[in-house]
Amino acid sequence: MTEFGGPEVLRLAELPTPEPGPGETLIRVTRAGLNFGDTHTRTNSYVQKATLPLVPGGEVAGVREDTGERVMGYIQWGAFAEKVASQLLWPAPAAWSAEEAAAFPVNFFTAYLAYWKAGLVDSSARGKRVLIHAAAGGVGTAAVEIGKILGVETFGTSSSDEKLERVRELGLTHGINYEKTDYEKAVLKATDGKGVDAVFEMLGGEHTNKSIRCLADFGRLVQFGSATGKHPEVDARMLYVKSTSVHGLWLSVLSRDERVMKPAWERLSQWISEGKLHPVVGQVLPMGKAAEGYNLLGDRKNFGKVVLKISD
Ligand SMILES: NC(=O)c1ccc[n+]([C@@H]2O[C@H](COP(=O)([O-])OP(=O)(O)OC[C@H]3O[C@@H](n4cnc5c(N)ncnc54)[C@H](OP(=O)(O)O)[C@@H]3O)[C@@H](O)[C@H]2O)c1
Secondary structure, eight states, X not given: OOSOSSGGGOOOOOOOOOOOOTTOEEEEEEEEEEOHHHHHHHHTOSSSOOOSSOOOOOEEEEEETTTOOEEEEEOSSOOSSSEEEESEEEEOOTTSOHHHHHTSHHHHHHHHHHHHHTTXXXXXXXXXXXXXXXXXXXXXXXXHHHHHHHTOEEEEEESOHHXXXXXXXXXXXXXXXXXXXXXXXXXXXXXXTOOEEEEEEOOBTTHHHHHHTTEEEEEEEEEOOOTTSBOOOOOTHHHHHTTOEEEEOOHHHHTTOHHHHHHHHHXXXXXXXXXXXXXXXXXXXXXXXXXXXXXXXXXXXXXXXEEEEOOO
């Protein structure tokens, strides 16, 4: 990208191989995960402003150039390329395809850390209630899978009955089509007016206050996005009415802290080895069709992760 804007700013270009910095490893990229954050970066509406020229993309599946080991990696930028230098790498599970490995880092760390921020990663999570917005999306499907393992009762929103049906197969307890039903009313009705213990909120605008109203006493809202393009609106008075709280989550910051990432990976890798996690790959596109992938996310047409095929 040499400019910000619509899909037309995405171009294929020949660039020099990146030089790994201290602690970084050079990866030959086979697949890359496309995230909603990449759509913000393209239009320069992301919380972290990017500098041009830019190779976009934040997560990969590939092969270490030094050892030949199959890995999954997370980086701030540079993933939509044949080679990338990355500091944060994890071994790709042998049973997973390259597409599944590329669909893991952002979705599963973000979803796990949302439960962590909500105080729901130990045995006390069992029987708790969590509202997951965009439950059929990348982070959403990961949050549903993790919720099932933790024994959480999950409420998920989506614009489509068909998508909700597919998420139910992953373990979603209650699906709410927000095009047909007001999710606040649906949550309060299903919980006898009590509300949920946590909301994973990534829409922004009025949805933040609306989601706070879905919380039970002492509930926590985890704000981690603003897909509507609007700033999250928080009426702080509503927090003390039920002694609730709002927490922020940004993987870019948390990923720099080993005290956060190490225990998260220990837990996630345990579940992977037990065959409990299955990254959901909705669509796979060649890199030359990356713009179509961005449109799938913006037009709410994706299910789970959109993956770009970079090389064999
Ligand atoms: N803070 C962090 O570290 C972090 C990390 C990863 C992701 N995120 C954020 O988490 C959210 C989900 O990311 P993702 O990559 O997993 O994307 P995604 O959920 O796979 O895709 C976005 C989905 O959001 C739903 N949606 C609802 N309102 C929308 C709107 N106004 N415009 C577009 N989509 C809308 C659509 O699903 P339905 O049609 O089913 O409603 C759409 O498919 C994004 O806001 C992203 O920025 C934050």
